[in-house]
Amino acid sequence: MATYTLTVNGKQHQVEVAPDTPVLWVLREHLNLVGTKYGCGIAQCGACTIHLDGVAVRSCTLPVSAVGRRAITTIEGLSETGDHPVQQAWLEHDVPQCGYCQAGQIMTAVALLQSNPDPSDEDIESVMNGNICRCGTYLRIRAAIKTAAQRMR
Amino acid sequence: MARINTTLNRRAFLKASALAGGGLMLGFNWAGCAPSEPPVKGMPDTWADINAYLKIGNNGLVTIMSPNPEIGQNVKTSMPMIVAEELDVDWKDVIVEQAPLDTHKFTRQLAGGSQSIRQGWRGLRLAGATARRMLLEAAAQRWQVPVEELTTKAGVIRHEPSGRTLGYGDVAADAAGIPVPEDVALKDPRDFTIIGTTRKNVDGPAIVTGKPLFGLDTQREGMLIAMIEHPPAFGMTIKSLDAEAAKAMPGIHDVFTIDAAPDGFDRQWSDVNAFPHLVVVVGRSTWEVLQAKRALKVEWEVASPLESSADHTAGLARLLREGRVEPARRDGNPEAAFRRAATVIERTYSAPFLAHNTLEPMNFFADVKPDRAELLGPIQTPEFLRRSVASVLGLPEDRISIQMTRMGGGFGRRLYGNFGVEAALISQKVQAPVKLVYTREDDMTQGTYRPAYQVTYRAALDDRGRLIAFHVRGAGVHGGPVFADRFPAGAVEHYLAEDLSLESNVSTGAWRAPRSNFIAGAEQMFLDEVAEAAGKDPIDFRLELFERAMNDPVGEAHDYDAERYAGVLRLVREKSGWDTPRPGVHRGVSAYYCHNSYVAQVVDVVVEANRPRVQKVWCAVDCGIVVNPGAARNQVEGGIVDGIGHAMYSTLSFVDGVPEQKNFDRYRLIRHAEAPKEIETFFVDNGIDPTGLGEPSLPPVIGALANALARATGQRLYDQPFITSLQGFALEGTTG
Incomplete structure (x- = not known):
């Protein structure tokens, strides 16, 4: 066990956990931020995507000891009132079916638009390819990302 | 307008309070009970229970219960839309709650066979239409006018000859005391204003902001985490367990085996489970339990032949060739027709086994006490799960409550509630509230x-x-x-x-x-x-x-x-x-x-x-x-x-x-x-x-x-x- 100070969604938290504990479980069980989802545990499905200093990473394979001073952003901290343009575009296109993967999809999409404000279909497909949607909402996700890109420009 | 007799669903239209005795009214209702979005009207001071499907606030806000499990097929939005249509209320004044399992009030609380809307259609319409009629009668009594002179539109009752109006909230408390009508009129589909229009997922805002909605998100005071280890191969079972190393690991509460299909278990169609004998690890956090699970020393033994895909392919081909x-x-x-044909075409097609792979792996929460049990989680067949849990725990069904969370996918996998039965047995054994969590590997390698x-x-x-x-x-x-x-x-x-x-x-x-x-x-x-x-x-x-x-x-x-x-x-x-x-x-x-x-x-x-x-x-x-x-x-x-x-x-x-x-x-x-x-x-x-x-x-x-x-x-x-x-x-x- 060791004590770590994490900056999550702009607030500092101290947690006492084993160094190899993935950030996913620290968020979910120690900080009660359950928007970040467990899907595979091996960085294959993207349901656990968070931002580390603005970069999309898979929290299920990121040990808490590797975070250091980098700032963590989760779906809960993406915007104050849930109205980030990507979240709004998701609602506008009524994207979710079961909804379980969507927080991870949104976090990947936000990081994509930060680095590439005007992505082509191919850009979207290539960056989003690491996020599985078992319900098959891929077409709506693509449309929502395009809408959000337009709004954010 | 056709007049429809209400007898079929009559029990559901009686006031909820009249049925509350006998069954369990257990607390613990965050799951789906908070509105996704703050309602436009604000929350009312008082609610009047009109029937099992709906209650109306004194400000006209309407809560509609969604009876069926939500697996991503969107019934949590579409079923209440049907009630709201016949109630004749503005959709923006509706909030939706997920109903718990309640076989006194609802029928067929099941997600399967694409049947929720088809089989729910008439009952949902009657629930709305009956409530509307009771509101009209309450208004007619207050104004001392014939009910036939009243019309409704978007939650407002109007007396046509005098032009007076009352909101549903104004008469809801009176309406709750009106006898349930023997028959009611249903709308002509041509007059629908909600059905046939696109209404967004009522859980959309909660989904895109990461609110707790799913079974895996469940947190309770004193709750322990449980994981299972099942045999690595179909055809194998547990021979022996050496739990000492795992038990000694940090955060571990207990390690033991369970039998989810003991002698006398009343097995139903929904109890499909190749691995009823399981090793269980219980502890304080998922990561610690996972480490202990990896440290388990289990010896497995072969109980029936170990099959390979080649065996299945050959076996099916043999059946096609010579099976009687x-x-x-x-x-x-x-x-005779094939003998005299000018052309005969013959082709053979094949497909492999598939896993369901719901993105939310199997999980369930259970809190079992000596005389009762609370269960909460993702299940397509809550009524059948309750029966199985009752059988395995030896409790009467009316001492078991089941609440449904939004499900991270179903696709049929959650028709078979072995994970719910397992959670109940584990909670009973450790005498504490428990959330059972399958890893992806557990989930994919023991499916239906x-x-x-x-x-x-x-x-x-x-x-x-x-x-x-x-x-x-x-x-x-x-x-x-x-x-x-x-x-x-x-x-x-x-x-x-x-x-x-x-x-x-x-x-x-x-x-x-x-x-x-x-x-x-x-x-x-x-x-x-x-x-x-x-x-x-x-x-x-x-x-x-x-x-x-x-x-x-x-x-x-x-x-x-x-x-x-x-x-x-x-x-x-x-x-x-x-x-x-x-x-x-x-x-x-x-x-x-x-x-x-x-x-x-x-x-x-x-x-x-x-x-x-x-x-x-x-x-x-x-x-x-x-x-x-x-x-x-x-x-x-x-x-x-x-x-x-x-x-x-x-x-x-x-x-x-x-x-x-x-x-x-x-x-x-x-x-x-x-x-x-x-x-x-x-x-x-x-x-x-x-x-x-x-x-x-x-x-x-x-x-x-x-x-x-x-x-x-x-x-x-x-x-x-x-x-x-x-x-x-x-x-x-x-x-x-």
């Missing part, structure tokens, strides 16, 4: 899989290219795939259907559109080849068969309405411009009927740099009245992506009883770049009561895809997944 079975249906004299299937079709054509005889002979693990009375039964003079079953120790169950998810594709691929052999356009060929089924049906009965079947084919033909070929676009067509609905599809494939890609899927659907068109299109699109993905890429295979795919590194699911570029859906507008939509778009797309690929590549595909059977083309990202 009574015909499931026989019309005319098929043997889609069975492996094979089918052989034979068709006989006469010298003018007419289909005179048809023979389908199918085989599957734990049951064959054939629906004997479906098309083309009734459309062919000489018809034979046979269905065979291969026993196995691999557990199988319903997987989105059971059996149809294989047989539709095979049948539609076969009909494409038969049409080609007959020298006919594949749509014309099918339409001729429907003509026969309409005008001069063969045999005693068949399952489908040939006119509606032909209707979707004609619609997709028109919308897709089927009769105007476009250079470079290779097209395949299919049509199928299942879950009481009709779907026809055209898939457009283009080949770029030796890579076939699905450019567009055109889809015509006849599911009767479409309650929520935007959400309905979402279901159709999802089914198409799901069907294409599994047919192209997915397989679950076995070596000596061990699943070879344990996680998404080896189990391939369709991803963004592989999804079709475009899907366009057209609904038939016919005013018929609604039928299923969660499943019907999946089965036929496999046939349309294969038929398009055949034209694009010159190769007919007989074995799924297609990625392993298509030769000589670049396949990565094939459908993207």
Whole structure:
């Protein structure tokens, strides 16, 4: 066990956990931020995507000891009132079916638009390819990302 | 307006409080009970319970209970829309709550068979209409006027002769005391203002902001985390457990074994479970329990033969070749017709086992006390789970409460509630609230899989290219795939259907559109080849068969309405411009009927740099009245992506009883770049009561895809997944 100070969604938290504990479980069980989802545990499905200093990473394979001073952003901290343009575009296109993967999809999409404000279909497909949607909402996700890109420009 | 007798659902319309005695009213209701969005009106000071489905606040805000489990099929929005329609209330003044299991108040609280809307339709309408009538009578009493002089619009009651108005909130408390009417009038569908309009997912805002909605998100005071370890192979069981090392690890509370199907267990259809004997690890956090699970020392032993995929393939082929079975249906004299045929076409198709792979793995919360039990989690069949839990715990059913969380996917896996039974047994053993969590590997390697299937079709054509005889002979693990009375039964003079079953120790169950998810594709691929052999356009060929089924049906009965079947084919033909070929676009067509609905599809494939890609899927659907068109299109699109993905890429295979795919590194699911570029859906507008939509778009797309690929590549595909059977083309990202 060791004590770590994490900056999550702009607030500092101290947690006492084993160094190899993935950030996913620290968020979910120690900080009660359950928007970040467990899907595979091996960085294959993207349901656990968070931002580390603005970069999309898979929290299920990121040990808490590797975070250091980098700032963590989760779906809960993406915007104050849930109205980030990507979240709004998701609602506008009524994207979710079961909804379980969507927080991870949104976090990947936000990081994509930060680095590439005007992505082509191919850009979207290539960056989003690491996020599985078992319900098959891929077409709506693509449309929502395009809408959000337009709004954010 | 038709007057409908309310007797059928009468119990649900009595005041909730009158039924509260006897059963358990347990606390603990965050799951789905907070509105997703703050209501426009604000929360009321008081609520009046009108009936089991709804209560009305003194400010006119209406809470509608959604009775059925939500697995992503959107019933949590669509079912309350039906109530709101007949209540005649503004949708923006409605908040929705997930109802717990309550068999006194609700019927068929189950997500399966695409039946929630179809079977809920009348009851939901009556719930709204009955409440509206009670509000009207309360207003009539207050004003001392005949109830016939009153009208409603969007939650406001108006006395036409005097122009006076009252909001529903003003009379809700009085209405709660009005006797339930013997019969009520239902709206003419032409007057619908909510049904038939797109309303967004009521949980949308909570989903995109990461609010706790799913079973895995459950947190309770004093709750422990439990994980299971099941045998590594089908056919194995526990021989011995050395728990000492795991028990000594940090955060671990206990390690033990359970038997989820003990002697005397009252096993139901929903208790499919190959591994009732399990090792259990219980501790304070998921990560610590996972480390201890990895440190377990378990010896396994072989209890029944260890099967490999090669055994299943050979076993099914042997059944097709020499298995004896009574015909499931026989019309005319098929043997003689095949003997005199000018042309006989015979083809065999196969598909592998599939896992459900809901993105939220199996999990359940249980808090078992000596005299009662609370359960909460993702379950498609809460009523059956309660019965199984009662049997295994030795408690009466009325001492067990079950609440449903929103589910991170169902696809049939959560019809089988072994994980709920296990959670209850674990909580009973450790005497604490417990959340049982499966890892992805636990989930994928102990499923109720889609069975492996094979089918052989034979068709006989006469010298003018007419289909005179048809023979389908199918085989599957734990049951064959054939629906004997479906098309083309009734459309062919000489018809034979046979269905065979291969026993196995691999557990199988319903997987989105059971059996149809294989047989539709095979049948539609076969009909494409038969049409080609007959020298006919594949749509014309099918339409001729429907003509026969309409005008001069063969045999005693068949399952489908040939006119509606032909209707979707004609619609997709028109919308897709089927009769105007476009250079470079290779097209395949299919049509199928299942879950009481009709779907026809055209898939457009283009080949770029030796890579076939699905450019567009055109889809015509006849599911009767479409309650929520935007959400309905979402279901159709999802089914198409799901069907294409599994047919192209997915397989679950076995070596000596061990699943070879344990996680998404080896189990391939369709991803963004592989999804079709475009899907366009057209609904038939016919005013018929609604039928299923969660499943019907999946089965036929496999046939349309294969038929398009055949034209694009010159190769007919007989074995799924297609990625392993298509030769000589670049396949990565094939459908993207």
